[in-house]
Amino acid sequence: MAQAIEELLKDPNELSEEGLSWSKEVGMAFVLPRAALQCVPLAANEPRDGLQRTASFVSMPKASPKLIVAPAGPCGFGVFATERIASGERLGEYTGEIRSYDVWCEEIKALKMRRRNSDASSPFIREELYAAWAGSGPAEKGVVIDAFHKGNLMRFINCSCKPNCSFKSVSAPREAHGRLQVTTLRAIAAGEQLSVDYGWYHDPATLEDIRKEAVVAYLLDLPKLQALRLPDPVANEADSEAVQLVAESLKEARGRPGLRRRPHGFLAGLLDSEALARFLESGKHFSEATTYRTIPEPVWLLYEVLGGERVGIPCRCGSDASLNSSGRCSGIIGRPLQVNFTGRDSDDER
Ligand SMILES: [Zn+2]
Structure with a gap:
């Protein structure tokens, strides 16, 4: 992480007013680097496709003050721990737009069609890499939290084959989709990146x-x-x-x-x-x-x-x-x- 932070500091343009207000909006303790300003900041999930917010009774922890978004090599940006984080610690919510999975899939297909004149699913496009599964949904069509256009710092968590965090869907007994809580699977050392298994292979x-x-x-x-x-x-x-x-x-x-x-x-x-x-x-x-x-x-x-x-x-x-x-x-x-x-x-x- 020392190297990641050095990269931020040597370029004064990386720390900007926009980055500061983005961070304030989502409750992040550090300024988001300018190059990471890729989406609208979202403090709470935004329902679409006729869906509702769920688990409104849950007190989701605020974004942990121990997290910083910094450059992470080929992954672009990543979320790093600035100090030690304990196993089982709740670090905050993965926010985004609440989308009906089937509607979202059709949109991705249409985008592919427009860009390359084919609706072949492969190769993936960036727009589909920020959607996380949140449950089966009211009509069993599936619900995803999509952080491509709108989200918070958790959208910068990268994938690892040895993940140290998971997204846990939290909902009330009769709710068929939930909110995603980021929880650590083991203790994380200062300087380590948060990581999850995005699990695409199992789809x-x-x-x-x-x-x-x-x-x-x-x-x-x-x-x-x-x-x-x-x-x-x-x-x-x-x-x-x-x-x-x-x-x-x-x-x-x-x-x-x-x-x-x-x-x-x-x-x-x-x-x-x-x-x-x-x-x-x-x-x-x-x-x-x-x-x-x-x-x-x-x-x-x-x-x-x-x-x-x-x-x-x-x-x-x-x-x-x-x-x-x-x-x-x-x-x-x-x-x-x-x-x-x-x-x-x-x-x-x-
Ligand atoms: Zn790997």
């Missing part, structure tokens, strides 16, 4: 998109993958990153010793070089795939993550120690870690 339609896109990415690379031969697999810089990584990985397993290796990045870690080499040596080859199930085993995890990237929900939380100090990231928002979950064993189906 059936999104998972289907990820798998479809994994096949597309694999088929695009297929001719190049088929051209890789042991002991000297050749890929060049014009090839996709995946093809280059597979070639590197094969070289690592069976190439001449002593060649300089590229340092391992996140994607390279999804390949088991020994398994790849054995795959080719056993006479198998990279074959056509019609579904995600027929992508060859040694490259499946890599192409699944690339599928998630094409859908627009990559996770790289492990590369930011303030977001996930364990460094272990699944690569897709909401996906369990690969060591626990292959993504296509029959036991995995749920």
Whole structure:
């Protein structure tokens, strides 16, 4: 966080009157940086689509004074703890517009149609990344709290494969949707970012998109993958990153010793070089795939993550120690870690 705050301080334009009034409106103790002025400040949820405010009886805690919004690398901005926060502490409410899920989905579809002349769901657009599930709603159509256009500091909480917070829906017994309370799942140290699991991987339609896109990415690379031969697999810089990584990985397993290796990045870690080499040596080859199930085993995890990237929900939380100090990231928002979950064993189906 020291670096994040330094970035704020070296640019005097980052702290502005507008940022101050935004922060006052939502009860945040620190000034919102100018570049983070992306939405209308909202102290309380705003109902739309004929929906009502719920849980009006609940005394939701005010925004914790221990939170600051600051630059967070590739994620843009994040919410950081300025001092230690205890486990189970209630940090405030995630506010936004209360939307009927089906109406909201139609709006997103129409936006995609306007922008790219196709209503294909993938890739996601920014507008759909700030909606959090709040319950089944009065007509069982689902209700989301959408903080894209209007919200408070909680909309800046990033995703982690090791989340330290959750959004808990709070409602009265007969209310079918609730307010979202941000609660810590464990103690948080000063300088750590708040994080939640936005769980996109568990949404059936999104998972289907990820798998479809994994096949597309694999088929695009297929001719190049088929051209890789042991002991000297050749890929060049014009090839996709995946093809280059597979070639590197094969070289690592069976190439001449002593060649300089590229340092391992996140994607390279999804390949088991020994398994790849054995795959080719056993006479198998990279074959056509019609579904995600027929992508060859040694490259499946890599192409699944690339599928998630094409859908627009990559996770790289492990590369930011303030977001996930364990460094272990699944690569897709909401996906369990690969060591626990292959993504296509029959036991995995749920
Ligand atoms: Zn992650």
